[in-house]
Structures are given as structure tokens and as C-alpha cells.
Amino acid sequence: MKAFLLRLWRLISRPSVHFSLGFLTLGGFVAGVMFWGGFNTALEATNTETFCISCHEMRDNVYEELKSTPHWANPSGVRAGCPDCHVPHEWTHKIARKVQASKEVWGAIFGTIDTRDKFVEHRLVMAKREWARMHANDSLECRNCHSAESMDLTGQNPRASAAHEEFLLTGEKTCISCHKGIAHRLPDMAGVDGWN
């Protein structure tokens, strides 16, 4: 092992014999561009709704439920798909989320939630994970579209504007504190804060 590492070190620390400096720098640059482009393309491909619902766990459960909610169809015609809410838009956080999601690949391979019963049983655990994530980032994915600064409280109904003024604008609560189960059905909420 040590001999192998030593040989490798000698190989890369020695100047090239056959290839010119220009070839190596330009070739390295082009290869780098191709790698980076390919990496991001593959990353974006996993960031689409089509990719999410290519697994029946998502297609038959949460995707079906989304279809009856305002995030799917509403008066203004704006739709939020899976990655809009479940994947951070900023690069660093996106990569961190993608690394976490490798656990979901494990789950898909070994069928952690491959039946409806298993899904329902796991639902609270998975939901709590998402709530915790959104609590931690101050409902960043909600705010990508619904920003408090551009929210016209006077246009809201009195009940909503009073609640937003008291809890949202003061920063006492974040979107997900109250708006749970708006895009999917809820798990058993017994014991969840704010529910009975």
C-alpha cells in the first residue's frame, strides 16, 4: 500500500515526458468543464418532478396527495412541484440535501416504504424530518415564493392578516409552524405541537 502511494506520488510529481504543457493545461481545462457540466446536468436531472415520481413510493402516495392541493392548482396558475419545496435552491445546501438523500436511495432499494401500509407507518417520522428541516432554515423553501416582505397583509382576510402580523412578522413562528399538511395529507398528529 505504501509502495503504491509512493509510486503514485512520484508519477504526479514528475514533469510530463510525452505531453506538452499546453496540451495538459488546455486538456485539463476542457475535461474539467465537461466534468462540471456533466455533474450539474446529472444533479439537475435528479431535481425534477419526473425523477421524483419515477419511484412508485412517491408517485402513489405524496404525489397523488399533492394533486388535490392549491400548490398543484390554484386561481393564479402557479404550480410548485416536488423540488420547489423539498430541495434547497442554493448550491451548498442543495449538495448537502443531496448527500442526505442517499439514505432515500437505500430506502428505495430495500423497500422501506414500498407498500401503502409501510408508508403510512413511516409517515410521522418522515414528516417530522421535513418539519425539522424547514424549522431549521426558517421555511426557506416557502419563502422562495412567499416572502414576508412582499406579502400584502391588507389583501388577506382579517384572520390571516392578524395571525401573520402577530406570529410571522415578529419572527415568533415560521411558515411551517402553522402551515403543516398543506401539500400532503398529515400523519397522526397526536402529540405534535399545536395539534391535538
Next chain:
Amino acid sequence: MIRHLLAVLLALGLAAPALAQSPVAATLRGDTPPTETATPPPMAQWEEGAGRRVRNYPEQPPTIPHDITGYIVDLNANRCLSCHARSRVEESGAPMVSITHFMDREGQFRAAVTPRRYFCTQCHVSQQEVRPLVENTFVDVDSLLAPRTGE
């Protein structure tokens, strides 16, 4: 033969008014014949912010003075109770669900809303400004009592 003819004529004479009548019976769907598609009235809007309405009679389940679209009330969760439950009203400012909802069928008061009173929209409906589909002669009990107390 003549008797038969008379019978036929009589039958026709009796049937004539029935035939002359319009084949459309006025129902909740309006005057449109069943073979045609009626133009539905525009969707009524929720009475947001109109405030609580007076009950028409003491036992009437109070109407809901706000929009409840998308509110989940099922085995897992009850969106209504997340504001109207006893433990939630301090924060939400909503009226607490009535104590009658804590009573089970034996008349015992329980710690929480009992299963038979759990599904809010079985009795409570959201307020909308709509005309009654069928005319009725309902009179508030107070106005019914008024003439007698005046005597």
C-alpha cells in the same frame, strides 16, 4: 261499440289537461329540462371577516365565519381543533369548542372532544351569502313570541 268509443273519448278528455301541462317539474335544478345542461350560478364566496352570525334558534350549530377550504379533518388530524381546542384558544383567539362536544353518549363529560362530535362539518357550515334554494316560512322564536308578550 258506442260505449267503447265513449270510454276512449272520456279517457282522452281526462288525459288532455295532463298532456297540455309542461313536462318540466320545478326542482332544485331549476326550470332547465333534464335533457339540457343548466348554467350553474356563480360560486358563492366565503364570508370572510363578516363576523359571527346570530343563531336562528338556540340549538343551531353556529356557522363558521371563515373559509375552510383544504382543512383536514380525519383520523390523523383535525385542522379546526388546532385553533378551537381548549388548549389552543389562548394562542389562536378562536372561540373554544363548546363543552357539549366533550359529552359522550352516556352523558359523561370527557377530557377531549368525543368521537361522535369530532367531525366538525357534520353540523357546522361556512357562511356564504346565498339565497335559500327552497322558500320557507321560518320565523325566529323571538318574533313569534313578541305579539303574545305585547298583549
